[in-house]
Amino acid sequence: MGSALGNNMNASKPAASNPKNTIYSINQTTSKKGNKPHFVELIDEVTSMPVNNRLKEVRHDHRMNQTEFADFLGLSIYQYNRYEKEARQPTLEIALQISEKVKRPVNDIFYLTEEAPS
Incomplete structure (x- = not known):
């Protein structure tokens, strides 16, 4: 998960009407076109329980x-x-x-x- 070139941050993607939240790892390596993350890696799905x-x-x-x-x-x-x-x-x-x-x-x-x- 992630690269030795950059830092990893976990970001939670909010669920709209879906009861599952998906957690992503954003690889903060620098792409050739700028300083934006160039891919998002799916880590896990978390089921929210009331x-x-x-x-x-x-x-x-x-x-x-x-x-x-x-x-x-x-x-x-x-x-x-x-x-x-x-x-x-x-x-x-x-x-x-x-x-x-x-x-x-x-x-x-x-x-x-x-x-x-x-």
Whole structure:
């Protein structure tokens, strides 16, 4: 992958409506016509999997309504509601903070669709 003549950079090509993202290596060697990369090499395909959560179950375990639980987590009710309904995904930092506050491993709360319990 790549040449000893130049540096390799990884660039992610965004997926339009395709659930697969393709990662390319751009060989930064100089072509005779200028200083532009002269080929792009396909490296790998990465399948994106939706992240789901068990926030509602965790909230019920704490015997709180959404407003109380959002307050407990230090989130606005609007933000928490969007996470619980999976309309938005929390950042990694927020997911880890939630995990700490409810004293459960992060992967007990957030999981990839293919990892859901049967």
